[in-house]
Amino acid sequence: MTDVTKTRKPLSIVTKLCYGIGGIGPDLIWLVFGAYTSTFLVQVAQLPPLFATSVIFGSRAIDIFCNFLFSPLIDRTNTRWGKAKPWIVASLLVITVTNALIWYVPDVGTGGKLAWYIILYVLMKLAVSGFHIPFRTYVMFLTDDGSDRDSAVLYRTGLSLGGLVGGSAIHGQILALYRRSEYDACDMINTTYMYGANNTNRSMDGASLEMTKNGYLISSAALCLFTLAGSLAVSFGTTERKDISRTSGGEGSAKSLLRTLKTVLTFRPNVCLLLAYCCNQAAVSIVHGAIALYVEYSLDREDQIENVILASMVSSALAMPVVAFVVSKIGKKTCYLCSQLVAIPLFIGYQFVPSGSLAVYAIVIGHGFSSGAHFFIPWALMSDIIEECYLQTKERLDTAFFAVLLSANSIGITVGLIMATIGLEIGGYELGSCFQPESVGSAMRTLLAIFTSALVFVGVLFIWKFPITEERQKEIMEAVKKRKLASASQHDASQRNGSLSDMNQEALIPQETSSSIPNGLQEEDKLVSSDTDLSVLSVCKESAV
Structure with missing residues (x-):
């Protein structure tokens, strides 16, 4: 009997590294989207906050439903490279092109810019969905060993967070360089000279705006290089096991799709994880979408925006070895539960940071450690959920499970970003003004402290109910x-x-022989007449021997 556990070698470090590198570019682009979308649309593209909300909501809503559409398409893909790899590579190329265009501000008026960004954001979301579903599922097709899968997910998360640190530093410092240029119209010396010391509604001039636009374009070119590097790593450094991938998915019909979705959406462990992850992801996305606005308008420390975001990413990356160690000691569920409980007082701390204080660094560093667990553990738990469902239903629904979790991820991000822009609207944000009313800063404090704490608390309850x-x-x-x-x-x-x-x-096929009676048979052993062709018995005897 063949022992499949011995004939298959464990995943090599090179394969895990190449798999992890593949996700750096899209994750970095997504981080920049989450942290800078609201700021870019209202300050650089000069769209009203409600228009910016329309752009974010429109693209995210499409993403939520496209995850369900891409899942059966990926399952029905059959190429010499497998199911997932063609989608991964093609989507990375589309993401690269779209990202290069999305930070460009066309001179077509407010309505034209609204249409421009809605179209590009939708294309970007389609490409990101076409990447993330097969990429997250790809770990199931690399190996059938659970510990190898967890290790590959850990590599991917660690490399992704490391890339986010480097990419955030590059993006932030490029923007900071252009923001602090000699064309900064919001600098106090320039604005006092131009408008007088008592003016409270100074607007950015055209030269400063153009410099900021150039900063975003140069930064986007750097992000595109990360994405292209990931495409090459996945293409040449990983191999999809077709013996696993060909068993994944249903029949592809509409009836089969509905039955698959019903199975996935009613499977109790998956329901608990989806609800917990959605709540926690919404809280994390509120922080990503509003932290820049919080630092600028609540703390009056615009010069620290990039450094605060970078500190959060560095702490998340450094947390990965700690999270892996804790998981090995107390398990995935307990580690995830404890990390989110620790996050609640940290979120509340945003309410009490004094204006101008650097105490916010302590909060974002602590929050970065809890986020590290959130980035890694749910995706590792999904492997256990898929295997549990396989044991109960005898069906492998890898792609469908990951697609649904990605939809929960999109819902959480959508809620977070929309709440950030709605917070600006409620706070009375004045479009194009260098100085905003204090109510904007108060709205950001309430958003980061109260809403995030409530969401994480609800998420903790669902983690508690997780049965695995x-x-x-x-x-x-x-x-x-x-x-x-x-x-x-x-x-x-x-x-x-x-x-x-x-x-x-x-x-059983008669053969022509020179003798009608095979050698070794005696006369008393004959069961038929001597005229019968018994060559078939010779063949049977040789086969038996």
Whole structure:
């Protein structure tokens, strides 16, 4: 009997590294989108806050439903490179082109710019969905070993966060360089000279705006290089196992799709994870979407925006070894639960940071450590959920499960970004003004402290109800191993039966021989007359021997 656990080598470090590098570009682009979309649309593109909300909501709403559309398309893909890899590489190329255009501000008026950004944001979201679903599922197609999958997810998360640190530094410092240029119309010396010391509604001039636009364009070119590097790494550094991927997915019909969605959306462990992840992701997205506005208008420390965002990313990256160690000691569920409980007082702390204080660094660094667990553990838990469903239903629905989790991710991000722009509207944000009323800063404080804490608390409740404990995970791994061994045994038996069947078929075909009676048969052993051709018995005897 063939032992499949011994014939397959564990994933190499090179494969894990190449898999992780593939996600750096899109994740970095997504981070920049989350942190700078609201600021870019209202300050640089000069769109009213409600228009910016329309752009964000329109693109995100399409993303939520496109995840369900892409899942069956990916399942039905069958190429020499497999199911997932063609989608990953093609989507990365589209993301690169779209990202190069999306930070350009066309001179077509407010209505034209609104249409421009809606179209590009929708294209970007389609490309990102076409990337993330196969890329997240790809870990299931690289190996069938649970520990190898968790290790690959850890590599991916760590490399992604490391890339986010480097990319955030590049993006932030480029913007800071152009913001602090000699054309800064909001500098106090320039504005006092131009408008007088008592003016409270000074607007950015055209030269300063053009410099800021150039900063975004140069930064986007750097992000595109990260994405192209990821495309090359996945193309040449990883190999999809078709023996796994070909068993994933349903029949592809509308009825099968609805049945698959029903199975995924009613599977209790998945429901608990989806609700918990959606709440926690909404809280994280509120921070990403509003932290720049909070630092500028609540703390009056515009010069620290890039450094605060960078500190959060560095702490998340440094947290990954700690999270991996804690998971190995207490399990995924307990680690995720504890990390989110710790995040609640940190969120509340945003309310009490004094204006002009640098105490915000302590909060964002602590929040970065809790975010590290959020970025890694839910995706590792999804592997356990898929295997548990496989044991119960005998169906592999890898792509569908990851698509639904990505939809929950999109819902959380959408809620977070929309709440950030709505907070600006409620706070009375004045479009194009260098100075904003104090109500804008108060709205950002309330948003970051109260709403995020409430969302995380609800998420903690759903994590508490998550049924796959560490003990159950070990049982799942053992059961899956036994099922694979049984499947391999049946496969070997089928091959042996097939070989014997072929030999018997050959044996039953009469052969021409020189003697009608095979050697070694005595007269008393004959069961038929001497005229009968008994050469077939010779063949059968040789086959038996």
